Amino acid sequence: MTIQKFVVTADQMRQIETRIFAAGMPVAALMEKVAGLIARRIQELLKGEGSSATDCITDVTDRRKRGEWKKIDNSQLPVIGVLVGPGHNGGDALVVARELHFQGFQVVIYCPFSKLKELTKNHADYARCLNIPFVDKIEPLKNCDLLVDGLFGFGLEREINNATATAIDEINNLNIPIFSIDIPSGIHTDTGDFLGMAIRAKHTFCLGLWKMAFLQDRALEYIGSSELIDFDIPAADIAAILGETPAVQRITKASATQHLPLPRSPISHKYTNGHLLIIAGSRRYSGAAILSALGARASGVGMLSIAVPESIKPMLSSQLPEALVIGCPETQSGAISELPVAIDLGLYDAIAAGPGLTLEAAIAVESLLESDRPLVLDADGLNILAQLGTVPILSERSALTIITPHPGEFKRLFPELADETGDDRIAATQAAAQLCGATILLKGARVCISWKDEGDSLGDSCASRTITYLNPESTPALARGGSGDVLTGLLGGLLATAIARKSPAESVAATAVWWHAQAGIMAAKERTELGVDAFTLTQYLIPALREFA
Numbered sequence: 001m002t003i004q005k006f007v008v009t010a011d012q013m014r015q016i017e018t019r020i021f022a023a024g025m026p027v028a029a030l031m032e033k034v035a036g037l038i039a040r041r042i043q044e045l046l047k048g049e050g051s052s053a054t055d056c057i058t059d060v061t062d063r064r065k066r067g068e069w070k071k072i073d074n075s076q077l078p079v080i081g082v083l084v085g086p087g088h089n090g091g092d093a094l095v096v097a098r099e100l101h102f103q104g105f106q107v108v109i110y111c112p113f114s115k116l117k118e119l120t121k122n123h124a125d126y127a128r129c130l131n132i133p134f135v136d137k138i139e140p141l142k143n144c145d146l147l148v149d150g151l152f153g154f155g156l157e158r159e160i161n162n163a164t165a166t167a168i169d170e171i172n173n174l175n176i177p178i179f180s181i182d183i184p185s186g187i188h189t190d191t192g193d194f195l196g197m198a199i200r201a202k203h204t205f206c207l208g209l210w211k212m213a214f215l216q217d218r219a220l221e222y223i224g225s226s227e228l229i230d231f232d233i234p235a236a237d238i239a240a241i242l243g244e245t246p247a248v249q250r251i252t253k254a255s256a257t258q259h260l261p262l263p264r265s266p267i268s269h270k271y272t273n274g275h276l277l278i279i280a281g282s283r284r285y286s287g288a289a290i291l292s293a294l295g296a297r298a299s300g301v302g303m304l305s306i307a308v309p310e311s312i313k314p315m316l317s318s319q320l321p322e323a324l325v326i327g328c329p330e331t332q333s334g335a336i337s338e339l340p341v342a343i344d345l346g347l348y349d350a351i352a353a354g355p356g357l358t359l360e361a362a363i364a365v366e367s368l369l370e371s372d373r374p375l376v377l378d379a380d381g382l383n384i385l386a387q388l389g390t391v392p393i394l395s396e397r398s399a400l401t402i403i404t405p406h407p408g409e410f411k412r413l414f415p416e417l418a419d420e421t422g423d424d425r426i427a428a429t430q431a432a433a434q435l436c437g438a439t440i441l442l443k444g445a446r447v448c449i450s451w452k453d454e455g456d457s458l459g460d461s462c463a464s465r466t467i468t469y470l471n472p473e474s475t476p477a478l479a480r481g482g483s484g485d486v487l488t489g490l491l492g493g494l495l496a497t498a499i500a501r502k503s504p505a506e507s508v509a510a511t512a513v514w515w516h517a518q519a520g521i522m523a524a525k526e527r528t529e530l531g532v533d534a535f536t537l538t539q540y541l542i543p544a545l546r547e548f549a
């Protein structure tokens with residue numbers, strides 16, 4: 001079992017926890033175990049061991065001008081401020097405070113609350129007995145080297161206001177690195193929403209199972225880097241609440257590689273490895289067609305055909321000698337006016353369309369939507385779809401459609417939904433999949449993919465559940481023109497291959513997203529976040545594959 005694939009809401013976490021407690025695990029014992037693990041990790045991070053959180057330790061070092069943490073002897077151990085809230089998040093924090101105190105750190109506890117949950121109060125009483133100083137003002141924290149945030153965890157449901165909000169704001173303004181326990185206080189565990197005020201953490205220890213907020217774009221600036229503190233939740237308890245096949249999963253290396261078309265059959269030939277038709281580009285945006293085609297090339301698809309306006313055909317042929325380039329009739333400005341009369345869409349296992357088409361290619365896109373071919377639709381393909389009427393058109397399609405909008409395109413495609421779900425990207429993607437029956441791949445820092453699980457309708461209701469995959473790792477280096485075009489081609493290639501191999505088709509969306517992100521991460525590592533232009537990205541797809549496949 002890979003614990004990394006699970007992702008839960010606060011309510012699901014509570015239900016799992018309830019089962020563990022009902023089975024006999026004492027609450028206090030679990031708190032002790034979890035907080036002990038956190039205290040150990042904090043010490044490792046302070047020594048510079050592992051994780052990107054070590055960057056912030058360098059900040060600490062700079063602040064105190066004491067040289068490197070690794071060289072610090074006991075007398076120079078950092079001063080750690082522990083922020084304690086009224087619930088069990090505060091209880092965890094108090095156990096961390098106590099453990100760090102016993103390890104020789106100078107600890108100061110900030111607890112502005114008078115009413116604490118019983119277990120939290122017990123730990124507070126004991127910490128007082130140990131003469132760990134308690135403060136209820138921010139001022140005494142200003143000389144700390146590190147703050148540990150245990151104000152609120154998944155129990156926070158309402159807006160933070162008044163004195164607590166002011167205090168959190170002041171704490172953020174101290175500019176001291178903060179490690180949050182479970183979730184930065186003030187961030188909603190499920191939606192990632194900012195509840196009035198929130199701790200801006202450098203690093204967050206997510207406890208037990210990943211929470212939804214870690215996969216919501218809007219929470220990422222508050223979460224900082226993150227890691228899972230695995231406290232051995234029994235698999236049976238997870239399965240009892242999430243089901244044997246959880247409806248929402250983080251994409252992992254294992255799940256992504258499972259749907260790669262590898263190994264190839266020794267007797268495969270070009271047609272059994274899929275035939276993809278890309279329809280992209282215009283005289284104005286010829287590069288978009290090239291980038292999509294280079295993405296498709298990396299997928300290893302058996303046959304690649306590319307339909308472009310007649311006038312840019314030579315450019316495509318010179319860049320992609322292996323591809324079959326089809327010239328299409330074009331408008332005055334050089335967009336595809338319609339598909340060639342002689343084209344037989346039935347020849348292709350899948351079609352990927354959209355990048356660089358311009359809105360003038362509406363007739364061509366309409367004929368693709370009317371076809372019975374599996375389709376990946378992106379960019380202008382989506383803008384045209386929005387004009388034609390997203391939901392009725394997609395609901396009518398008999399074949400699989402994967403649409404890959406960024407948030408702006410999503411709003412154009414599903415204006416009402418976007419208003420309802422706001423910035424909750426996971427809810428928005430799931431609702432869109434329910435509404436139109438297509439596979440929705442919502443781009444962003446944490447790509448969210450949802451589709452309807454037709455095989456699993458919910459009892460009497462005709463609504464089926466959705467399957468959702470969330471990509472946990474990416475890089476802002478990919479936030480750049482053209483990187484989406486590469487994804488469209490890569491995904492199209494994987495889809496054509498999956499259809500030809502008769503393997504599950506929707507799942508390749510998660511594989512393509514993971515692969516694309518890993519290539520970006522690898523390129524950014526070697527060339528910095530500024531060095532990952534879309535063409536360069538295409539050149540990292542195969543090296544990245546060699547690392548993770």
Ligand SMILES: NC(=O)C1=CN([C@@H]2O[C@H](COP(=O)(O)OP(=O)(O)OC[C@H]3O[C@@H](n4cnc5c(N)ncnc54)[C@H](O)[C@@H]3O)[C@@H](O)[C@H]2O)[C@H](O)CC1
Nearest residue numbers: 017031086087088089152153154155156157158159160182
């Ligand atoms: N299963 C696990 O993962 C474990 C979780 N642990 C820790 O417990 C917290 C959850 O604890 P809980 O007591 O349920 O809630 P919180 O500590 O998050 O805080 C709730 C507390 O705060 C009050 N409150 C809520 N909203 C506000 C507000 N806006 N302003 C002021 N006060 C508010 C509320 O009334 C409660 O009293 C989890 O995150 C983990 O850190 C276990 O220790 C280990 C296992």
Ligand SMILES: [K+]
Nearest residue numbers: 152181183185
């Ligand atoms: K917290």
